[in-house]
Amino acid sequence: MLEQNNATVPALETPGQPANRPVIQVNQLIKRYGSLTAVDKISFEVREGEIFGFLGPNGAGKSTTIKTLCTLVKPSDGKVTVAGFDITGQPDAVRQQIGIIFQDPTLDSGLTAVENLEFHCMMYHVPREERPDRIKYVLDLMDLEAHKDRLVKTYSGGMRRRLEIARGLLHRPRILFLDEPTVGLDPQTRNYIWQYVKRLREKHNTTIFMTTHYMDEAEHCDRIAIIDHGVIVALDTPAALKRMVGEDQLELTTSDNTLATQIIEQYYKLPVTLRDDRLTLQVAEADRFVPALLGELPKLASNLVVNTLQIRKPTLEDVFLKLTGRLIREEDEGKKDERRLQLRKRRRI
Numbered sequence: 001m002l003e004q005n006n007a008t009v010p011a012l013e014t015p016g017q018p019a020n021r022p023v024i025q026v027n028q029l030i031k032r033y034g035s036l037t038a039v040d041k042i043s044f045e046v047r048e049g050e051i052f053g054f055l056g057p058n059g060a061g062k063s064t065t066i067k068t069l070c071t072l073v074k075p076s077d078g079k080v081t082v083a084g085f086d087i088t089g090q091p092d093a094v095r096q097q098i099g100i101i102f103q104d105p106t107l108d109s110g111l112t113a114v115e116n117l118e119f120h121c122m123m124y125h126v127p128r129e130e131r132p133d134r135i136k137y138v139l140d141l142m143d144l145e146a147h148k149d150r151l152v153k154t155y156s157g158g159m160r161r162r163l164e165i166a167r168g169l170l171h172r173p174r175i176l177f178l179d180e181p182t183v184g185l186d187p188q189t190r191n192y193i194w195q196y197v198k199r200l201r202e203k204h205n206t207t208i209f210m211t212t213h214y215m216d217e218a219e220h221c222d223r224i225a226i227i228d229h230g231v232i233v234a235l236d237t238p239a240a241l242k243r244m245v246g247e248d249q250l251e252l253t254t255s256d257n258t259l260a261t262q263i264i265e266q267y268y269k270l271p272v273t274l275r276d277d278r279l280t281l282q283v284a285e286a287d288r289f290v291p292a293l294l295g296e297l298p299k300l301a302s303n304l305v306v307n308t309l310q311i312r313k314p315t316l317e318d319v320f321l322k323l324t325g326r327l328i329r330e331e332d333e334g335k336k337d338e339r340r341l342q343l344r345k346r347r348r349i
Contacts, residue, residue, distance in 0.1 A: 020047050020048060020049065020050075021047065021048055022045040022046065022047055022048070023046060023047065023048040023082070023083055023084075023174060023175060023207050024045065024046035024052075024069065024080075024081070024082050024083075024175065024207070024209070025045050025079075025080070025081045026042060026043055026044050026045070026065075026069075026078070026079075026080050027043050027078055027079045027080070028041045028042075028043055028077070028078040028079070029041070029042050029043070029065070029068065029075055029077075029078035029079075029080055030075065030076045030077040030078050031061075031064050031065075031068055031073065031075055031076050032076040037230055038061050038064040038230055039061040039064050039065055039068070039075075039230045040061075040229070040230035040231050041078070041231075042061075042065065042227070042230070042231065042232045043232075044225055044232060044235055046175075046207060046209060047207070048174070048205065048207055049201060049205040049206070049207060050207055050208070050222045050223065051197075051198075051201060051208040051210070051220060051221045051222050052207070052208065052209050052210070052221060052222065052223055052224075052225070053210055053211070053212065053218050053220075053221035053223070053224040053225070054066065054209065054210070054211045054224075054225050054227065055211070055212070055213075055218060055224055055225070055226050055227070055316075055320065056226060056227035056228055056324075057228060057324055057326045060227045060228050060229060060230065060324075061227050061229070061230040061231075062211055062227055063179075063211075065227065066177060066179060066209075066211065068080065068087065069082055069087065069177070069209070070094075070095075070098060070100055070177055071087050071091040071094050071095060074088065075087070075088065082094045082097060082098065082175065083097035083098070083174050083175060085097065096124070096171065096173075097173055097174050097175060098173050098174070098175045098176070098177060099168030099169055099171070099173035099175070099176045099177065100168060100176075100177045100179075101161075101164050101165055101168050101176070101177065101178045101179065101181060102164075102179055103179040103180040103183055105160060105164070106164070107152050107160060107163060107164060107167070108152065109151065109152045109153035110151065110152075110153065111151070111152060112148065112149050112150060112151055112152065113139065113144060113147060113148045113149070113150065113152060113155075113163050113166075114135060114139075114148045114149060116152060116163065116167060117135045117138070117139075117166065117167055117170060118131060118135065120167045120170050120171075121134065121135070121170055121171075124170065124171040126170060126171060134170055134172075135148075135170070138166035138167070138169050138170055139166060141166065141169070141196070141199070141200075141203075142162040142163065142165060142166040142196055143162070143196075144159065144162055144163060144166060147159065156189075157184060157185055157189065158185055158186075158189035158192060158193065161181065161182070161185065161189075161193055162193065162196060165178075165181075165193075165196065165197070165200075169200070169206075173206070174206065174207060175206070175207040175208075175209060176200065176206055176207070176208050176209070177209050177210070178197070178208060178209070178210040178211070179210075179211050180211055180212055180213065181193060181197070181210060181212070182194075182212070182214070182217065190214070190217070194217070194220055197220075198220070215315060215316045215317045215320075218238065218316050219238050219316065221238060222237065223235065223236060223237055224236070224237075224238060224241060224316070226241075226319070226320065226323055226324070228323065228324040228326075233323045233324065234319070234323055238316060241316065241319045242313070242314040242315065242316065242318070242319055243314070244319060244322065244323075245314035245318045245319055245322055246282065246314060247282040247283055247284050247286075247314075248282070248283050248284070248285065248286035248287075248289075248311055248312065248313050248314070249280065249281075249282060249286075249311070249312040249313075250280070250281050250282075250283050250286055250289070250290070250309070250310075250311055250312075251278050251279065251280050251308075251309070251310045251311075251312070252278070252279050252306055252307075252308060252309040252310070253277060253278055253279070253306075253307045253308045254279065254304060254305060254306050254307060255303070255304060255305040255307065256301075256303070256304055257274060257277065257279055259301055259304055260272075260279060260297075260301075260304060260306075261274060261279060263297065263300050263301060263304070264279070264281060264293075267296075267300060268293075270282070270283065286311045286313070287311075290309065290311065294306060294309075
């Protein structure tokens with residue numbers, strides 16, 4: 001359960017500036033490694049307070065773009081500003097405005113939560129007199145105050161992830177980069193992490209820039225950019241992207257499939273496919289079409305009974321497949337997650 005706390009919310013907004021302005025601006029970004037062009041003239045904006053998702057197959061240029069935005073690699077060409085600062089000319093200023101949660105753990109498991117946070121405060125030159133209040137605030141925000149004096153190595157995976165997010169907020173970043181934020185976590189813990197992430201946006205208007213291979217997580221984003229072979233092939237809201245794939249698919253079985261096919265094709269002017277004793281058809285808005293169909297069929301054929309009915313809506317996985325010709329297979333990634341967790345247990349990463 002998420003609990004409200006009474007800590008003072010740090011002021012993250014810059015007075016006098018309009019809301020929803022672009023906080024990340026990327027114009028014709030290119031990154032080359034020798035003869036390989038990892039990122040090829042991509043342009044996009046991320047708005048302040050937005051949850052922005054970045055999706056792409058392995059090797060698509062996703063990680064290179066993220067590293068460039070975070071000033072970890074230098075661009076070959078193009079212009080990028082983060083929080084109003086140029087990533088090439090003002091990298092230190094950019095770093096003060098962002099928080100980064102890496103995919104692999106970076107906490108010192110031999111220290112307590114408070115000790116990890118105090119060290120981060122030192123690294124970011126947080127004034128000494130402000131450190132206790134800031135540490136308490138982020139611990140409260142992530143529901144970790146009761147566990148602050150425990151060694152991190154005794155934490156569960158979900159608690160460690162929450163502590164990493166808390167650490168990333170200590171210097172009050174305007175933008176939080178999350179690289180695979182819930183990799184290796186069970187579904188319930190993943191859901192809790194997302195509750196905390198959404199709380200950040202609600203309380204601070206923090207901009208979230210994330211990557212994930214979990215399609216259900218991508219649904220949390222306000223907008224998603226899909227990148228393939230170093231090029232952004234689509235950028236829009238999850239709903240708009242799914243509309244690109246096509247209409248809803250309706251599958252049903254009836255007491256007389258031949259009669260049902262005739263009625264649907266003649267009365268509704270919709271083509272019907274009969275496969276494995278199931279009728280399949282495409283409809284624009286299944287949520288509206290189905291009630292009308294069930295209400296009108298008995299009038300058109302009183303002896304016709306609908307036995308089963310299933311609606312399949314387009315998914316982001318369908319979008320990804322349509323645009324890139326590839327799938328982000330969670331089962332394959334799950335094997336990687338398990339391998340990564342085993343390595344963590346052996347303290348190899």
